[in-house]
Amino acid sequence: MARETRAGEKRVALVPELVTKLTGLGYQVAVEPGAGLPALISDEEYAAAGAVLDARAFGDADAVVSVQPLAIDRIRGLRPGAATISFLPTAEEREVVAALRYAGVTSFAMELVPRISRAQPMDALTSQALVSGYRGVVVAAEMLPRFFPLTMTAAGTVPPAQVVVLGAGVAGLQAIATARRLGAVVQAYDVRAASAEEIRSLGAEAIDLGLEPLEGASGYARVMTEDRAALQMQRLAPYVAAADALITTAAVPGRPAPLLVSRAMVEQMRPGSVVVDLAAESGGNVAGVVAGEVVRIGSAQVWGGADVPSQMPGPASRLYAQNIVSLVTLMTADGAFAPDFGDEIVAGCCVTHGGAIRAQ
Amino acid sequence: MARETRAGEKRVALVPELVTKLTGLGYQVAVEPGAGLPALISDEEYAAAGAVLDARAFGDADAVVSVQPLAIDRIRGLRPGAATISFLPTAEEREVVAALRYAGVTSFAMELVPRISRAQPMDALTSQALVSGYRGVVVAAEMLPRFFPLTMTAAGTVPPAQVVVLGAGVAGLQAIATARRLGAVVQAYDVRAASAEEIRSLGAEAIDLGLEPLEGASGYARVMTEDRAALQMQRLAPYVAAADALITTAAVPGRPAPLLVSRAMVEQMRPGSVVVDLAAESGGNVAGVVAGEVVRIGSAQVWGGADVPSQMPGPASRLYAQNIVSLVTLMTADGAFAPDFGDEIVAGCCVTHGGAIRAQ
Known part of the structure; x- marks a missing residue:
């Protein structure tokens, strides 16, 4: 889970009570130190839930989750083939999309999750609108x-x-x-x-x-x-x-x-x-x-x-994190992050993959 | 109705919809120009309800109603024998009480209205606590x-x-x-x-x-x-x-x-x-x-x-005004302001009368 860097963003992409959902799927969960503080969640709470607090995990991660799109200089720190899951308004964030593509990162935009009933637990626009x-x-x-x-x-x-x-x-x-x-x-x-x-x-x-x-x-x-x-x-x-x-x-x-x-x-x-x-x-x-x-x-x-x-960063983060965990669960096979692009939801919300732009 | 002069006080002692209650009892109702503005009530609304907007009425009034106790220099402008009805915490407002006594004013304190069931409609502590x-x-x-x-x-x-x-x-x-x-x-x-x-x-x-x-x-x-x-x-x-x-x-x-x-x-x-x-x-x-x-x-x-x-000056004023009107109604006989000191409520809330202090 990445630290949020945009001004005004106090939500986080993962809350301690959902860390075990991911470890239960076979993932190691790393949280950037201090990342939870804007949502009033301490490093100790993440650690107690089974996450590793590690600033260097970012560059080695298979998948990085965040609320806002990653900053461009941070995208350059991802390994090729890594995935990002976040809000990513493609029309407004053309530079970010270009950076993701150039870095060979597979990126998914929460806004693009199709509005079908199977995808409801992943619908972050809905969960955040509820808070608003x-x-x-x-x-x-x-x-x-x-x-x-x-x-x-x-x-x-x-x-x-x-x-x-x-x-x-x-x-x-x-x-x-x-x-x-x-x-x-x-x-x-x-x-x-x-x-x-x-x-x-x-x-x-x-x-x-x-x-x-x-x-x-x-x-x-x-x-x-x-x-x-x-x-x-x-x-x-x-x-x-x-x-x-x-x-x-x-x-x-x-x-x-x-x-x-x-x-x-x-x-x-x-x-x-x-x-x-x-x-x-x-x-x-x-x-x-x-x-x-x-x-x-x-x-x-x-x-x-x-x-x-x-x-209201507490409930907003909790609902968003549930959306994230639902989507990651869909993208997991045999304990590994392996998005199936044959799936309508995965394909629908994918923005960049393998050096190509999939959604504008 | 007096203009409130204490910092932070946005309530008023009378609202337009209750002016007719008093005119119906036989009173002429005068409002100091601009008095309603802190509670977002315009002079026009009082006038439309039958009140006279008149700054000079203060000195001629039989009874002056307000939320906070009148300022001492204003008490000096009342005619002897006039009455005031307002909050009046006697222990904290000894100078005001002394001025009221010295001016020969009959003053009533809303805090001192006895807590008996007949006095419930006059219980301003209750109505304001509800707002709080x-x-x-x-x-x-x-x-x-x-x-x-x-x-x-x-x-x-x-x-x-x-x-x-x-x-x-x-x-x-x-x-x-x-x-x-x-x-x-x-x-x-x-x-x-x-x-x-x-x-x-x-x-x-x-x-x-x-x-x-x-x-x-x-x-x-x-x-x-x-x-x-x-x-x-x-x-x-x-x-x-x-x-x-x-x-x-x-x-x-x-x-x-x-x-x-x-x-x-x-x-x-x-x-x-x-x-x-x-x-x-x-x-x-x-x-x-x-x-x-x-x-x-x-x-x-x-x-x-x-x-x-x-x-919340709107509802607080409306409820307080209803308390005031109920008390004034009790103090009215044959269309005139004539408090009956034999009445437990009238006697209970009277602070000064005829140059004497009745309640400390």
Whole structure:
């Protein structure tokens, strides 16, 4: 397991409780000293779980696991034929992909794991979106100067907060579930037809804008026309204006996030309102959002998410590590790392192999 | 309604939706311009509800309501025979009490409203403790780098957070209820015998330290011996050490908060743990806490509450205003402000009247 080197990354690719899963498969597990610290995991915990703490193991490893892609100077330290497994957004990381290819490394991108049911335990986009969705609501609850739940007292009743969630993928559904848990009244919108039922199953109201649903590949929404986008904004405006907290989650990996909410829409919100944009890093669903900052638009505080799963490194790492271990297990034969490129999952997520680029 | 002048106070004593309750009783309601702004309420909202926005009304008022005691220079601007209703901790505010007496003002302290069932709608300590208890959990959830609820995914299960709540008065019970809502496993402790059942009724475990219960007056805990306190700490230590989040709420108005948790106990907590001390302003339940700051003790982040209800000025003001209106209603006869000192509640909460001090 490699130490993470990118700023803001506090997750790690392996947690102590899963080390034995790998040793049980026949692997020796080496962890770079201090690698767990950003996720609050000590070297001693890894050692107690059976891992070797060894800075030099990196260059000898058959497979190196990490959250973020390895830095280019580190890729040069891998032996030819070694494998890396990490997030690896190929469109944005062309230099890294080139370095991996040049070094003769076999690399796998967690984003490219096919969305088929057999691959669900390896689906790191889903596991990390779950963390983001929860985190978004906790942040909104902390920022909102009022109660989420209906509160009854001898001195009267305080009505519950109104929460609007845009985008009902994994992060959105988790946000809905968490806001409902906390007692808020939740309305949610997604362009996909199947979403309305999922939204309702969590006790939220599915916003119906009277627009045709849009269904894309792999369960993600597809890009819409400008006319449709304008009409959608216009019809969403009253819901946004009435919300105490707006949480936007519409992001598609490797593409800019769709702009769902204009500045004017946020300006209609009441004093004290809160906007949490979980898609801020890919451009944002809300006009004017800044990733990693809280900006004021009209009377609302607008929180732009940056490295959101890293804000809960413990559970995010644990879920990611489970994804990694599931994928490594699939790639193991007779106690050795031996990815079978005839397997749809292995082939689907392979970026470089044998000096060639397999996925762009 | 007076503008609040103390630093950190964002609550107000009256909200627009309750103005009509007072006008319905026959009162003219005047609000100092801009008074609602810290609670995000505009002058226009008060005006729309039937209040007069008038800075000069202060000197002519029969009764002035506020959250914090009036500043001494403002008390001098009241007419003799006028009344004030606010929080007024007499032991700490001797100069204010002296000024009220000297000015011939009749003053009522919300803290002194007797804890009898008829007075429940006027019980501002309770309504504000409710806000603090909710807020404490939301802060803890935001600071804790892990999920509160048990989280099940295709990549495995993340266990729920362990929350320990010390003190199960109004704030503590609200904290327990909110942490349970969010899915945490909650354990709670209070020295009073009746608490165990209340704790269990909210789905939490009542910690049994094998110590005699302590019951004080008015439903508050009473001071304990040093031996008992030491034994209690010793037996609480393993619960604190195992907690992801510790929330302490043991405060008695007008007295220093009891020290329940030593530095050594916090140092036993795991990396990433969070402590929220709602009693920080009265000295704290946790050794080393600083009101209004987050300090690090061992591996834990320790949040000291300061002006906690003011962090949610909307609902805190609404509940407080309801308390105020209920008390004013009790003090109204034939459309005029005419407190009946034969009434147990009126007599109980009166601090100064006719140039004399009634309560210390």
